[in-house]
Amino acid sequence: MPMEKYRSITQLNIQTKASLFLLFSRKIKMAVIPINTKSNFHGRSISLPSRPHPLVLKCSQHLETLLSSSNETSSSSSLFHKIDGLRDLIECVENLIQLPLTQDALVHDQHQENWVNNLLDGSLRLLDVCSSAKDAVIHTKECTRELQSIIRRRGGGTEVTAEAKKFLTSRKIVKKAISKALTNLKGNTKNCNMLSTNKDHQTLSLIKLLQDIEVATLSTFQTILQFISGTTQSKSNSWGSISKLIQPKRVACSQLTDESEFAQVDVALQSFIFTKTSKVEGINDLQNHLEKTESCIQDLEEGLEFLFRRLIKIRVSFLNILNN
Numbered sequence: 001m002p003m004e005k006y007r008s009i010t011q012l013n014i015q016t017k018a019s020l021f022l023l024f025s026r027k028i029k030m031a032v033i034p035i036n037t038k039s040n041f042h043g044r045s046i047s048l049p050s051r052p053h054p055l056v057l058k059c060s061q062h063l064e065t066l067l068s069s070s071n072e073t074s075s076s077s078s079l080f081h082k083i084d085g086l087r088d089l090i091e092c093v094e095n096l097i098q099l100p101l102t103q104d105a106l107v108h109d110q111h112q113e114n115w116v117n118n119l120l121d122g123s124l125r126l127l128d129v130c131s132s133a134k135d136a137v138i139h140t141k142e143c144t145r146e147l148q149s150i151i152r153r154r155g156g157g158t159e160v161t162a163e164a165k166k167f168l169t170s171r172k173i174v175k176k177a178i179s180k181a182l183t184n185l186k187g188n189t190k191n192c193n194m195l196s197t198n199k200d201h202q203t204l205s206l207i208k209l210l211q212d213i214e215v216a217t218l219s220t221f222q223t224i225l226q227f228i229s230g231t232t233q234s235k236s237n238s239w240g241s242i243s244k245l246i247q248p249k250r251v252a253c254s255q256l257t258d259e260s261e262f263a264q265v266d267v268a269l270q271s272f273i274f275t276k277t278s279k280v281e282g283i284n285d286l287q288n289h290l291e292k293t294e295s296c297i298q299d300l301e302e303g304l305e306f307l308f309r310r311l312i313k314i315r316v317s318f319l320n321i322l323n324n
Contacts, residue, residue, distance in 0.1 A: 052205060055096050059209060062089040066216050076261060076296045079227050083303040086220045090310045093213055097317045105203050106321050115207055120322070122214040123315040125185075129221040130311055132181040134304045136174045136228045140262065141297045143167045148290050156279050161272075164286070168269045178229040185222055224304070230263030261296040265289040 052060075066085040069078075096102055110116045143166070150163045268289040272282040 052202065053099060053101060055092065055099060056206060056209065059089065059092040059096055059213065062092050063209070063213055063216055066220065076227075076299070079224065079260075080299060080303065082220060082223065083300075083307075086217060087303065087306060087310075089213065090217070090307060090314070093210075094310060094314055094317070096210075097314060097321070101202065102206060103321050105206060106318070107324075110322050115211070116322070119210055119214070120315075120318055123311065123318055126214065126217055126221070126311050127308070127315060129181060129185055129218065129225070130304060130308045132177065133221060133224050133228065134301070134308060136178055136225070137297055137301050137304060139170065139174055140228070141294070141301065143170045144265075144290055144294050144297065148287070148294070151283060151287060151290075156283055160283065164269050164272050168266075168273065171266055171269070175229050175231075178225045182222060182225055185218060185225075224300075227260045228262055228300075230260055230266050261289070261293045265293045 062085065066082070066089055069082045069085060106116055106119075147160075147163050147167050150160055154160055268286045272279075272286045275282070
C-alpha cells in the first residue's frame with residue numbers, strides 16, 4: 001500500500017474518532033445538565049423554619065429563670081431574688097411589645113381573636129394586684145414608723161401599748177385586704193388559649209409566650225402578697241389560736257424564725273400586748289423586729305414601685321397599638 005494512501009486512511013480514522021468523542025461528550029453534557037438543574041431547583045424549594053427573634057428568646061430565658069424559683073418564699077432574700085427576676089422579665093416584655101411582629105399580631109387579631117382581649121384585661125389585672133401589694137406595704141410602713149416614734153418618745157407606758165394594739169388591728173385589716181385580693185386573683189387567672197390554626201409558628205409562639213408571662217407574673221405577685229400577709233407557709237395560720245398568744249414571747253417568736261419579717265413582727269406585737277413579761281424587755285424585742293420590718297419594707301416598696309411603673313407603660317403601649 002502506498003505510504004500516502006496509508007496516511008490518508010489513518011488521518012481519516014483520527015478525525016472520525018475525534019468527531020465521535022465530541023458527539024459523545026455533548027450527549028453526556030445534555031444528560032447531566034437537566035439533572036443538575038433539577039437538583040438546584042429542589043435545593044431552593046426547601047423552606048427552613050425562621051428562627052425566633054433574639055428578644056423572644058431572651059424573654060423566654062427570663063421566664064424560665066422566674067419559674068425555676070420556688071413560690072414558697074418565706075425569707076426576704078428569696079423574695080427579693082424573685083422580684084429581681086420579675087423585673088428583668090417585665091423590662092424584656094416592654095421591649096418585646098415594640099417589635100413589629102408583636103404589633104402586627106395585635107393589630108391583625110384585635111377583632112378576631114379572644115387572646116388580644118385577654119391580654120389587655122390581663123395587663124389591668126396585673127396593675128390591680130401590684131397596687132394591692134403597694135397599698136399593703138405603705139399601710140404597714142406608716143404603722144411601723146408611728147409605733148417606732150412613740151417608743152422613742154415615751155420609752156414605754158400605756159401609749160406604747162395602745163399604739164401596738166392599733167398596729168395589730170391595722171395588720172388584721174391588711175390581711176383581710178390581701179385575702180380578698182388573692183381570692184379575686186384566683187378567680188381571674190384563666191387564660192383563653194383558643195387560637196386560629198392558620199397562624200404561623202412564630203406568631204403562635206409569641207402569643208403563648210405572652211400568656212405564660214402573665215400567668216408567671218400573677219403567681220409572683222401572689223407570693224409577694226402572701227409574704228406581706230405573713231402566711232407564706234401552710235403551717236402559718238392567719239392569727240393562730242388564743243393559746244399561742246399567751247405563750248412567752250421567745251417561744252412564740254422562735255416558731256417563726258424562718259418566716260417573713262411581717263410574720264415575725266405580728267408575733268412580736270402579740271407577745272408584747274398579751275404576755276405578762278417585763279415591758280422593757282418586750283419593747284426591746286419589739287423594736288428589733290420593727291427595724292427589720294422597716295428595712296424589708298423599704299426594699300419591697302422600691303421593687304413594687306418599679307414594677308408598677310413598668311406595668312403602666314406596657315398597658316399604655318397595648319392601648320396605643322390597638323387604637324392606632
